[in-house]
Amino acid sequence: MVRSIISVLMLCLMTHAVSAAQNTINDVRVSPDAAKTRIVFDVDTAPDFTYFTLKKPLRLVIDLKNTASTFKLSSVKNSGSLVRKLRYSTPKRASSARVVVELNRNAEPSLFAVAPNKSYGHRLVLDLADSAPEVAQKPASSSATSSSKQRVVIDESSSTRDRDIIVAIDAGHGGQDPGSIGPAGSFEKHITLSIAKRLQAMVDAEDGMRAIMTRTGDYYLSPNKRPEIARQKKADLLISIHADAFTQPQPRGGSVWVLSMRRADTELGRWMERTERHSELLGGAAEVISDKSSERYLAETILGLSMDHSMATSHDLGNKVIEELKAVTSLHKRKPQAASLAVLTSPDIPSILVEVGFISNPQEEKNLNWSKYRERLAKAMFNAAKRYFRQVPPDGTLWAAEKAKNRTHRVRSGESLSLLAQRYNVRVSSIKAANNLRNDVVRIGQVLTIPST
Structure with missing residues (x-):
């Protein structure tokens, strides 16, 4: 009798867990190539996810909130050598799904959600940058046909030419740093991450563009670390998203900030003090310079020119963001403002900080908690970046090749x-x-x- 009662209770709990799951995995596709492996999860609604990595053995763990684990991962076809296996594991909550990607070697993960288009619905995309690409790991066998060898060469060249424009998106604050708090209790860190994820989806859906996020969840990241992440990912642009605040509730409106010349000069001096970074700043040029004093002066010249270009680009892009923002919200400042902000200090990446409004203003706080309003703010930033890069695409990108044609x-x-x-x-x-x-x-x-x- 007791066993029967327990069985019924367990069945009820399982049924409740399944019914509580709001999202469903409909399909999973694994697409390996020479440099990376892409895994796409087709889902019913926009995925709410977190992830972390484990070693011994190498694994990537993805937690999908309010998602059913009914799709058979064992049925997924995989012709690559990087991913060993896809399986489920026990999630933190019964209503969630935990997917484990077992790896054969180290890989750097990048996860982002993609909004529906004409061909597909909501998707979660996982890119695994291979630490030992197959082309370099083992040469093509002698029995391979000439056409297959030619295809490998084409794929390899496409990874270094006609690349994507990389946009680094920085959601302000996070973790123990909530940022500003509105009268109704809204946290700036949640608003900025929500807008950042919407902007990420728009960028990733555009051919020739790709987004990288400085933070993908609610955790703390120091202001100085954010531009460093953008540099590591070789970003062409950094957009930092914030919500303003003031001691009085009256101020309202959006604004765009760029690095002030005073901070730029100070930052340039600080970078030049780091002599161990000269080779990093010069790239291969440092290898052919034997005179260390000449290397220093050359690095200073190159870095100064790079800083000037980045700041000019930031002002131009800032003006375009303001033009787009004024169709969505009122403007607190109608021209880009200069300030000494740590997140804007990368000398070789155009960087802007967008204040989407005053969270301290009750009406703007209400607007910022409206999903469609966040979507419109993200769209304004996306349109501005797209307009700018269509006019001045970075060398070596797909857009630059299209413009040349x-x-x-x-x-x-x-x-x-x-x-x-x-x-x-x-x-x-x-x-x-x-x-x-x-x-x-x-x-x-x-x-x-x-x-x-």
Whole structure:
């Protein structure tokens, strides 16, 4: 009798746990390539997740909150050598799912959620950067066909050319540092992370762009560590998201902040004091410089130029963010403001800090707790970054290659095909072919497509 009662109780608890799960894993796809392995989890709704790594043996553990563990992970096809096995483990809560990715060797994980598009619904994407890529680990066997060898070469070159534009997204505060607290008790750290995750999804959904997060959960990260993470990931841009506050409830509106010249000069001096970083700043150039004093002056010059470029880019991008923000919220400042903020001090990465509003203002606190409002704020930052990089894409990126293919030129007085061919380093015949011209005659105001060299 007692056993029967216990069985019934256990069944009820299991049923309750399943019913409490709001999300479901519908499919899992593993896609290995030369440099990394991507695992995509198709889910019903936006995933709420955390993760951590374990050693001996190597494992990545993903906790999916309010998610059912009904999908059979044993059915997932995997042709790569990095991932050994996918399995479930016991979660902290019965309503959650814990997925364990067993690895054959070290790999650096990157996880992000992707919003639905025309082809797929909500997804959780896991990228595992392989510490020993297969191409370098073992050469292709002699029995491989020439076509398969050619495919390996193409894949390898694509990893270093036409790369993604990397946007580092920094959610302000976290962990024991809640940031500002609104009149209704809202924590800045939760608002900034929510907006950051929305911005991350937008960036990752855009071809040619990829987001990296300085923090993905509610934990503390020092302000100086945040730009360092962006540098380690070779980011092209750092966007730090915050919510302003004041002692009085009246102030409201968004603003954008960039590094002040005073802090930039101080930061430059601090970086130059770190002589052990000269080689890192110079890259391969330091290897061919034998005179250490010359190395120092060259590093100072290069770093100064890099800082100037980063600050100019930050101002330009800051203006674009303000233009987008004014369609979403009122503006506290209509131009980018300069301040000595630690998160903006990376000398070689354009960096901006976006204050999305005053959490100390009751109405703005209410707005910031509205999901659609956060989405609009993230969209404003995304549109600004997209507009900027479409105009000035970083060298070596997919967008730079696309822009080179689609160059146009409006003919001015005195210009000829031969002059344009010399200016753009292309053949006259190539310009004529790209524009379906039957002769060498062009007219003033005519827009010509300039083919890539």
